[in-house]
Amino acid sequence: MKSYSIGVDLGGTNIKAGLFNADFTAVDEVSLHTEAAEGPAHVLERIRFTVKQLTEGNGIDLQQIECMGMGIPGLLNPEEGLSIFSPNFPGWEQIQIVNEMKQHYDFPVYIDNDVRVNLYGEWLHGAGKNCSNLVMITLGTGLGSGIIHEGKVLYGTTYSAGEIGHMNMYRDGRPCRCGSSGCLGRYVSAVGMVNTFKEKLGAGKSSVIQSWTNGDNGQITALMISEAYDHGDELALEVMHETGRLLGFGLANVINLLNPERIIIGGGMAAAGDRLLGVVRETVNTHALKLPRGRCSILQAELGSRAGTLGAAAYAYQKFKG
Numbered sequence: 001m002k003s004y005s006i007g008v009d010l011g012g013t014n015i016k017a018g019l020f021n022a023d024f025t026a027v028d029e030v031s032l033h034t035e036a037a038e039g040p041a042h043v044l045e046r047i048r049f050t051v052k053q054l055t056e057g058n059g060i061d062l063q064q065i066e067c068m069g070m071g072i073p074g075l076l077n078p079e080e081g082l083s084i085f086s087p088n089f090p091g092w093e094q095i096q097i098v099n100e101m102k103q104h105y106d107f108p109v110y111i112d113n114d115v116r117v118n119l120y121g122e123w124l125h126g127a128g129k130n131c132s133n134l135v136m137i138t139l140g141t142g143l144g145s146g147i148i149h150e151g152k153v154l155y156g157t158t159y160s161a162g163e164i165g166h167m168n169m170y171r172d173g174r175p176c177r178c179g180s181s182g183c184l185g186r187y188v189s190a191v192g193m194v195n196t197f198k199e200k201l202g203a204g205k206s207s208v209i210q211s212w213t214n215g216d217n218g219q220i221t222a223l224m225i226s227e228a229y230d231h232g233d234e235l236a237l238e239v240m241h242e243t244g245r246l247l248g249f250g251l252a253n254v255i256n257l258l259n260p261e262r263i264i265i266g267g268g269m270a271a272a273g274d275r276l277l278g279v280v281r282e283t284v285n286t287h288a289l290k291l292p293r294g295r296c297s298i299l300q301a302e303l304g305s306r307a308g309t310l311g312a313a314a315y316a317y318q319k320f321k322g
Helices: 040-056 097-102 114-125 190-202 222-230 234-258 268-272 274-287 290-294 304-321
Strands: 004-010 014-020 026-033 065-072 075-077 082-085 093-096 109-113 134-139 143-149 262-266 297-300
Touching: 004 040, 004 114, 004 304, 014 040, 014 304, 026 040, 026 304, 040 065, 040 097, 065 097, 065 114, 065 304, 075 109, 082 097, 093 097, 097 109, 109 114, 109 304, 114 134, 114 143, 114 262, 114 304, 134 234, 134 268, 190 222, 190 234, 190 268, 222 234, 222 268, 222 274, 234 262, 234 274, 234 290, 262 268, 268 274, 274 297
Parallel strands: 004 065, 065 109, 134 262, 262 297
Antiparallel strands: 004 014, 014 026, 075 082, 082 093, 134 143
């Protein structure tokens, strides 16, 4: 009887789930709205519905599922299967996810942070294959990161190792929800870059984007900044380069501290490609220590939006096989 694994990537807007063969070839993938405002019980029910879609929709019995992995945003304890807190999910505190799932499934269920399951995906099946020292950065609404050191994922004492996004870059910078200020993620994420752009507009600078949005700055997106960059827009060029330099300084610190072989950039901002990463690499080459920077490549992620589901399934399989 063929066996399969399932990977779930829980997001604030959508739940993505994938069904994978033993060699991690995707059999099917589904996505549905999270409906986080309806509360934790409803979200968990929505996750179970994706499992039903994947199995019943492909004529697969639940007994054929070996394991399921889930990427959950926020703070958690993967050993206890406990999601401690997730900021974008109302009422989401101390949720015993694995115990809840055990009431419905006989196969084992494992959870980990959403960024780390992306890391597992790229490490095992993407841009990080055959690499023992690796850092993955996800640039989207915020900045997430995960670390492979000497062939093992770093977790730390409270399972929160790798919070590179909260590296302090400015003593009195933008306030952060972590309680500090001037955190790297407040500047180099998609939201951070857009905020930088708006600040410069507020200071009197102009951009072609203003004509695209009819002067409504609330409509400005990171993608628009990339498109304006391609049109040679001076403000877009300035903001993209400023963002790249700051990320480069942050990654120079990461290289000096962790000595990785590769740094992989994923998330929505990775679509900016060399518009952003060209300046990042230039800054790293100027400011990181010579020996470790010479052995570190900065690459775009390969798996795109599939990294979360594939990584969750691969992580679960590793745990299952022990």
